[in-house]
Amino acid sequence: xxxxxxxxxxxxxxxxxxxxxxxxxxxxxxxxxxxxxxxxxxxxxxxxxxxxxxxxxxxxxxxxxxxxxxxxxxxxxxxxxxxxxxxxxxxxxxxxxxxxxxxxxxxxxxxxxxxxxxxxxxxxxxxxxxxxxxxxxxxxxxxxxxxxxxxxxxxxxxxxxxxxxxxxxxxxxxxxxxxxxxxxxxxxxxxxxxxxxxxxxxxxxxxxxxxxxxxxxxxxxxxxxxxxxxxxxxxxxxxxxxxxxxxxxxxxxxxxxxxxxxxxxxxxxxxxxxxxxxxxxxxxxxxxxxxxxxxxxxxxxxxxxxxxxxxxxxxxxxxxxxxxxxxxxxxxxxxxxxxxxxxxxxxxxxxxxxxxxxxxxxxxxxxxxxxxxxxxxxxxxxxxxxxxxxxxxxxxxxxxxxxxxxxxxxxxxxxxxxxxxxxxxxxxxxxxxxxxxxxxxxxxxxxxxxxxxxxxxxxxxxxxxxxxxxxxxxxxxxxxxxxxxxxxxxxxxxxxxxxxxxxxxxxxxxxxxxxxxxxxxxxxxxxxxxxxxxxxxxxxxxxxxxxxxxxxxxxxxxxxxxxxxxxxxxxxxxxxxxxxxxxxxxxxxxxxxxxxxxxxxxxxxxxxxxxxxxxxxxxxxxxxxxxxxxxxxxxxxxxxxxxxxxxxxxxxxxxxxxxxxxxxxxxxxxxxxxxxxxxxxxxxxxxxxxxxxxxxxxxxxxxxxxxxxxxxxxxxxxxxxxxxxxxxxxxxxxxxxxxxxxxxxxxxxxxxxxxxxxxxxxxxxxxxxxxxxxxxxxxxxxxxxxxxxxxxxxxxxxxx
Numbered sequence: 064x065x066x067x068x069x070x071x072x073x074x075x076x077x078x079x080x081x082x083x084x085x086x087x088x089x090x091x092x093x094x095x096x097x098x099x100x101x102x103x104x105x106x107x108x109x110x111x112x113x114x115x116x117x118x119x120x121x122x123x124x125x126x127x128x129x130x131x132x133x134x135x136x137x138x139x140x141x142x143x144x145x146x147x148x149x150x151x152x153x154x155x156x157x158x159x160x161x162x163x164x165x166x167x168x169x170x171x172x173x174x175x176x177x178x179x180x181x182x183x184x185x186x187x188x189x190x191x192x193x194x195x196x197x198x199x200x201x202x203x204x205x206x207x208x209x210x211x212x213x214x215x216x217x218x219x220x221x222x223x224x225x226x227x228x229x230x231x232x233x234x235x236x237x238x239x240x241x242x243x244x245x246x247x248x249x250x251x252x253x254x255x256x257x258x259x260x261x262x263x264x265x266x267x268x269x270x271x272x273x274x275x276x277x278x279x280x281x282x283x284x285x286x287x288x289x290x291x292x293x294x295x296x297x298x299x300x301x302x303x304x305x306x307x308x309x310x311x312x313x314x315x316x317x318x319x320x321x322x323x324x325x326x327x328x329x330x331x332x333x334x335x336x337x338x339x340x341x342x343x344x345x346x347x348x349x350x351x352x353x354x355x356x357x358x359x360x361x362x363x364x365x366x367x368x369x370x371x372x373x374x375x376x377x378x379x380x381x382x383x384x385x386x387x388x389x390x391x392x393x394x395x396x397x398x399x400x401x402x403x404x405x406x407x408x409x410x411x412x413x414x415x416x417x418x419x420x421x422x423x424x425x426x427x428x429x430x431x432x433x434x435x436x437x438x439x440x441x442x443x444x445x446x447x448x449x450x451x452x453x454x455x456x457x458x459x460x461x462x463x464x465x466x467x468x469x470x471x472x473x474x475x476x477x478x479x480x481x482x483x484x485x486x487x488x489x490x491x492x493x494x495x496x497x498x499x500x501x502x503x504x505x506x507x508x509x510x511x512x513x514x515x516x517x518x519x520x521x522x523x524x525x526x527x528x529x530x531x532x533x534x535x536x537x538x539x540x541x542x543x544x545x546x547x548x549x550x551x552x553x554x555x556x557x558x559x560x561x562x563x564x565x566x567x568x569x570x571x572x573x574x575x576x577x578x579x580x581x582x583x584x585x586x587x588x589x590x591x592x593x594x595x596x597x598x599x600x601x602x603x604x605x606x607x608x609x610x611x612x613x614x615x616x617x618x619x620x621x622x623x624x625x626x627x628x629x630x631x632x633x634x635x636x637x638x639x640x641x642x643x644x645x646x647x648x649x650x651x652x653x654x655x656x657x658x659x660x661x662x663x664x665x666x667x668x669x670x671x672x673x674x675x676x677x678x679x680x681x682x683x684x685x686x687x688x689x690x691x692x693x694x695x696x697x698x699x700x701x702x703x704x705x706x707x708x709x710x711x712x713x714x715x716x717x718x719x720x721x722x723x724x725x726x727x728x729x730x731x732x733x734x735x736x737x738x739x740x741x742x743x744x745x746x747x748x749x750x751x752x753x754x755x756x757x758x759x760x761x762x763x764x765x766x767x768x769x770x771x772x773x774x775x776x777x778x779x780x781x782x783x784x785x786x787x788x789x790x791x792x793x794x795x796x797x798x799x800x801x802x803x804x805x806x807x808x809x810x811x812x813x814x815x816x817x818x819x820x821x822x823x824x825x826x827x828x829x830x831x832x833x834x835x836x837x838x839x840x841x842x843x844x845x846x847x848x849x850x851x852x853x854x855x856x857x858x859x860x861x862x863x
Contacts, residue, residue, distance in 0.1 A: 151200075152186070152200045153186070153200070154186075155202065155203075156186050156200045156201055156202060156203075157200070157201065157202075157203050158198060158199070158200050158201075159198070159199055159201065159206055159209070159222055160196055160197075160198055160222070160223050160224065161196065161197045161198075161199065161209070161210070161213065161220050161221065161222055161223070162195060162196055162219075162220075162221040162222075162223050163175075163195055163196070163197055163213060163218050163219060163220055163221075164195055164219050164221075165195075165217075165218045165219060166190070166195045166196075166197065166218065171216075171218065172190050174216050174218075174286065174287075175188070175190075175197060175213065175216065175218075176188065178212050178213070178215070178216055179199065179209065179212060179213075182205075182208070182209070182212065183205070184201055184202035184204070184205035184208070185199060185200075185201045185202075185205060185209060186199070186200035186201060187199070187200045188200075196223070197213075206222070210222070216286055217282055217283065217286055239327075241275050241276060242275075242276050242320070242323055242324060242327070244275055245271075245272040245273075245275035245276035245277075245316075245319075245320050245323070246272070246320050246324070248268045248269075248271045248272035248275065248316065249268070249269065249272040249313070249316040249317045249319075249320045250317075251268045252264075252265045252266075252268035252269040252272065252312060252313040252316050252317075253265075253313040253316075253317060255268060255313075256312070256313045262312075265312050265313055266312045268312075268313075268316070269307075269312035269313055269315055269316035270312075270316075272316040272317075272319065272320055273303065273307075273315065273316055273319050276319060276320055276323040277303065277319040277323065280296050280299055280300060280303075280319065280322065280323065281300050283296040283297075284296040284297040284298075284299060284300030284301070285297075285300065288300075298501045298502055299318075299319070299322055299502060301498070301501055302318070302498040302499070302501045302502045302828065302831075303315045303318060303319055305494065305495075305497075305498045305501075306318070306495070306498055306828060309491045309494055309495060310491075311495065311828070314827065314828050314829065315828070317829055318502075318828045318829055318831075318832055321829055321832045321833075321836075322832050322836060326836060346381065346399050346417075346418035346439060347365065347381065347382070347383055347384070347417040347418045347434070347437065347439055348365065348380070348381050348383045349364060349365055349366075349383075350362050350363065350364055350365060350383065351363060351365050351368060351374045351383035351384060352374060352375045352376075353368055353372050353373065353374055353375075354372070354373040354374075354375065354427075360375060365383040365384055365417075365434045366433075366434045366435070368383075368384060368430055368433070368434070369430070369433065370430050370431060370432065370433060371429060371430060372429070372430045373389070373427055373428075373429055373430075374386060374427065374428055374429075374430060375425070375426075375427050376393075376415075376421045376425065376426055376427070376428070377421070377425050378393070378421055378422065378423055378424060378425060379420075379421065379422070380420075380421050381418065381419070381420050381421070382395070382415050382416060382417055382418065382419045382420075382421065382428075383417060383434075384417050384430045384432065384433070384434060384437055385414070385415065385416055385417050385430070385431050385432040385436075385437045385438055385439075386414070386415050386428035386429050386430045386431050386432075387412065387413070387414055387415070387428055387429055387431055388409055388410065388411050388412065388413050388414075388415060388426050388427070388428045389411055389427055389428060389429055390411060390426060390427045391411075391424055391425055391426030391427055392408070392409060392410045392411070392424055392426060393408075393409055393421050393422065393423050393424035393425070393426050394406040394407065394408055394409070394421075394422045394423045394424070395407055395409050395415060395419050395420065395421055395422060396419060396420040396422055397416065397419045397783075398419075398528075399418045399419060399420075399439070400416045400418060400419055400438060400439065400442070400528070400782055401528040401782040401783035406422055409426070414431075415428055416437070416438045416439065417434070417437040417438065417439040417440070418437075418439040442525065442530055463509070467509070471500065471503070471818075472501070474500060475497045475498075475500035475501050476497065478493060478496050478497045478500055478822070479493055479494050479496075479497030480493075495828075496821055496822070496824070496826070498828065499821045499826050499827065499828050499830070499831045500818065500821055500831075502828060502831035502832060502834070502835055503814055503817055503818055503821065503826075503831045503834045503835060509807065509810040509811065509814075512803070512806030512807055512809075512810050512842040512846065513803060513806070513807075515842070515843050515846040515847065516799060516802050516803050516806060516842075516845075516846035516849065517534040517537065517538075517799070517803075519799075519846050519847050519848075519849040519850050520534070520537050520795060520796075520798075520799035520849050521534070521537065522849075522850060523795060523849045523850055523852070524537070524792065524795055527788065527791055527795070528781065528782040528783055528785075528788060529779060529780075529781060529782070529788050529791065529792050529795075530777075530779065530780040530782060531778075531779050531792070532777065532778050532779065532780070533778075536761055536778045536779055537795070537796055537799055538796065538799065538800060538803075539742065539760060539761055539796070540744075540761060540779075540792055540793050540795070540796030540797075541793065541796040541797040541799075541800050542742040542760075543695055543742050543743070543744050543760070543761065543793060544695065544696065544741040544742050544743070545695065545696050545697070545698060545736050545741045545742075545743045545744070546690060546695055546696075546697050546698075546743070546744040546745075546746060546789065547697075547698045547699075547700050547729075547732065547733060547736070547743060547744070547745045547746070547755065547759070548697065548698070548699055548700070548717075548745075548746045548747070548786075549699075549700060549701060549746065549747035549752050550677075550699055550701035550703055550708060550711060551677055551701070551703065552765065552766075552784075553746055553747055553765050553786070554679060554680065554683045554699065554711065554715060554786070555677040555678060555679055555680065555683070555711065556677060556678055556679075556680055557677065558589075558593075558677065559589050559590060559592075559593045559659070559675045559676060559677050560593050560596075560597070560675065560676070560677075560678055561593050561594055561596075561597035561673060561674070561675055562658060562674050562675065562676045562678070563653060563658065563672070563673065563674035564576065564671065564672075564673055564674075565649060565671065565672040565674075566670070566671050567646065567668075567669050567670055567671055567672065568668070568669075568670045568671075570670045570671070573603065575663055575670055575671040576597075576598050576601070576603055576671075577598065577603050577604070577605070577606050578606065578623060578628055578663060579594055579598070579630055579661075579663045579671065579673060580594060580595050580597075580598030580599070580603055580604075580605055581605040581606045581608050581621070581623055582608075582611075582618075582619050582620070582621055582623075582628060582629075582630035582663075583595040583598075583619070583630060584605045585608075585611045585613075585619060585621065586613065586619050590659055590661060590675045591619070591630075593675045594630075594661070594673050594675065606623050606624070607623070607624075608621045608622060608623045609621065609622050610622040614629075614631060614635060616634070617631045617632060617634055617635035617638070618630050618631025618632055618635050618661065619631070626665060626666065627665070627666055628663065628664070628665055629662075629663070629664045629665075630661055630662070630663055630664075631661060631662060631664070632659075632660070632661055632662075633650055633654075633660060633662075635662075636662050636664060636669060639664065641662075641664050641668055641669050642669075643669075646662070646669055646672075649672060650662075650672065653672070653674045654706065655706070655710070656674075656676075656710050657676060657706055657707035657708070657709070657710025657711055658674040658675065658676040658707075658710075659674065659675045659676065660672055660673070660674050660675075661673050661675070679711070679714060679715060680784060680785075680786065682784075682785045682786045682787045683715050683786055684714075684715050684716060685787055686785075686786035686787045686789055686790060687715050687716050687717055687786075688716060689787065689789075689790035690789060690790050690793070691716070691718075692790075693790055693793050693794070695793065696718045696719075697717045697718050697719075698717065698718060698719040698720065698721070698732070698736075699711065699712045699717050699719070699720040699721065700721055700724055700728075700729045700732055700733075700745075700755065701720075701721070701722050701724060702722070702723065702724050702725065703722050703723075704722055704723060705720075705721075705722035705723055706722075707722065708720045708721065708722030709722070726752075726754050726755070727754065729752065729754065729755040730754040730755050730758055732755070733745060733755045733758045733759050734758060737758070737760070742760045743759045743760050743761075744759055744760065744761040744762075744763060744789075745758075745759035745761075745762050745763065746763040746765060746781075746786075746789065747762075747763075747764075747765065756777075761778045761779055762777055762778045762779070763777065763778070763779045763780075763781060763789065763792075764777035764779070764780045764781065765781055765784055765786075766781065766782075766783060766784040779792060795849075798849065798852075799849065802845055802846055802848065802849065805845055806842040806845055806846060809838065809841055809842055809845065810838050810842055813834055813837070813838040813841070814834055814835075814838065816834075817830055817831060817833075817834035818834075
């Protein structure tokens with residue numbers, strides 16, 4: 064279905080094809096018109112809208128990794144969910160964007176907040192952990208002091224331009240040879256100990272290994288301790304130092320080497336979650352070929368190209384900017400934006416989106432949005448912002464971790480002190496067990512288990528053309544009991560087409576259709592347009608005619624070849640006395656199917672019947688069947704007449720259907736389902752769907768590609784009009800929850816096992832490292848499975 068051309072006076076507005084109802088026939092009354100889903104009483108198209116919600120939080124999103132970059136976190140304060148976008152500077156302040164490459168985790172955010180909050184001349188702070196950017200409002204003369212304060216925390220600080228915040232984040236390259244050398248020294252220390260070599264040799268080799276690979280951990284651990292934040296760096300520093308004091312030289316060295324190695328592997332694994340999002344940024348090329356005022360073509364940077372520029376695209380190239388084709392035609396792969404598995408044909412007047420791939424022909428298009436306002440840019444910003452809204456499971460894990468860590472620390476202290484004091488235990492042995500418990504105590508695996516899984520789920524949904532505006536909606540999807548759907552433009556195509564043609568007399572078929580097309584061509588009503596379009600498609604041209612007359616609420620008349628002809632509805636045929644029992648039966652049969660009927664009649668009676676209907680989308684039946692298979696019931700809420708609504712609902716297999724609904728009636732139906740205890744989703748694309756979309760537990764916006772409002776405000780935006788993305792979303796939600804539960808169970812289970820082994824005297828420090836970092840690697844790998852699972856290929860081929 065082709066999108067309407069955007070008006071040039073509003074460059075950021077991306078209208079979507081308006082909808083007309085089949086039931087809005089040329090004979091309907093004004094009352095009947097008013098009940099329609101879309102389109103005013105005059106049949107004109109209405110612009111699509113979506114639910115209006117509070118602004119999406121654009122401040123520091125939840126990190127893709129909680130422990131990347133050789134850091135690991137305990138419970139820490141994070142960006143407040145629901146907070147509005149970056150606060151503008153006030154009172155003479157300026158706003159600076161600072162790239163901090165080590166800022167992967169809420170631990171760094173806490174350190175920075177503690178250090179910068181309250182500093183003279185420093186105002187509001189915003190953290191974008193995904194892009195490792197701090198946005199700070201400050202007095203102009205205070206930037207140098209801010210940078211010095213950040214660097215004093217052993218963090219890098221690089222001021223950058225605001226327009227580069229969306230650029231891919233370069234990871235810090237780290238050489239592996241020092242770690243390999245430290246590993247050799249640690250193994251040599253272990254060998255010296257087993258071979259009963261002099262004690263000083265094992266100690267020297269162990270110290271060499273620790274100095275090579277452990278200085279960063281000790282430095283970060285000291286900073287964390289100073290700020291009373293017992294993260295894994297602090298706990299490892301204490302444990303290794305304690306092991307050295309009690310003479311466990313080889314084990315202290317091996318633990319530090321294993322810890323550093325595991326952290327490197329973990330950081331690389333966690334980068335996959337970050338790259339799943341940042342990789343979207345590289346879909347659109349940085350340059351495009353633009354026609355200059357003098358007529359020549361020149362390659363320019365995409366960010367420098369303005370709205371209205373004419374861009375040329377050759378076969379095989381990616382589209383750099385959103386636009387509308389003005390010449391040429393081609394087939395485009397839109398999978399990065401809409402999730403459609405098959406290419407889509409494009410002709411002049413069709414929209415194109417940045418990041419999509421031109422597969423066949425060459426074409427030219429006019430730019431309709433700048434690079435930072437393209438559909439792709441909006442998707443990226445929406446996903447980044449979605450990570451700032453913490454999912455319910457993540458909030459539970461954070462609350463649990465705040466209790467868990469001090470409890471385990473208290474247990475470790477008790478293990479070190481109580482047995483020697485009360486039971487006569489050996490001090491060094493029990494202190495060693497306490498040090499093992501300290502390493503186990505870090506809730507790193509538990510804390511990162513949820514954000515990595517949620518981010519993977521958001522990225523997996525985006526690959527399917529489903530834009531989920533936060534982990535809370537991704538989790539809630541599995542609980543849906545009912546999904547309410549609008550009819551026109553959601554279940555149906557939104558464009559009436561001729562479905563039936565029945566001859567009633569001996570008049571030639573071609574002659575009858577030409578007569579009807581001639582009369583219909585002089586009406587702008589959707590039903591008339593459908594009849595004229597069907598005739599035009601079959602090569603039937605209108606006939607010469609005169610004396611056309613519109614018959615309000617009934618049809619149209621005219622003189623063709625000297626004879627008077629009528630094309631009108633059931634009412635008009637009755638009024639002219641042309642209806643018979645046979646014709647009445649045929650009209651009733653078609654109307655029972657929810658179709659709009661018009662009759663071609665001459666002075667000698669009725670000659671032909673035409674039926675027009677808004678046809679179902681190819682995906683509707685399959686989508687409803689899949690939802691039922693998932694245990695979700697469906698209800699149609701439409702402003703169309705009840706007969707048409709019931710016919711469509713029966714055809715698609717829905718559980719319930721309600722017609723003649725105004726916006727407040729749709730809202731009341733959703734309220735009634737909520738009152739019964741159901742979790743309700745609402746799917747729509749029209750103005751009159753907005754109240755119900757806002758009240759539903761999850762609001763789904765249809766066909767959001769190119770529609771900025773839908774992307775920015777919907778809970779879930781289906782980037783094309785394929786309803787089969789609904790069951791895909793539910794299945795992904797259930798799979799995400801399954802992995803969340805698995806990760807929490809793994810993180811706690813592994814720690815419980817090693818905690819029991821330690822208390823039983825069987826645990827060692829290297830085992831404690833596995834209990835912590837090993838568990839983190841396991842939950843990260845498990846969460847990333849969502850990215851490796853291929854999406855279901857349900858998308859049909861859509862042609863323009």
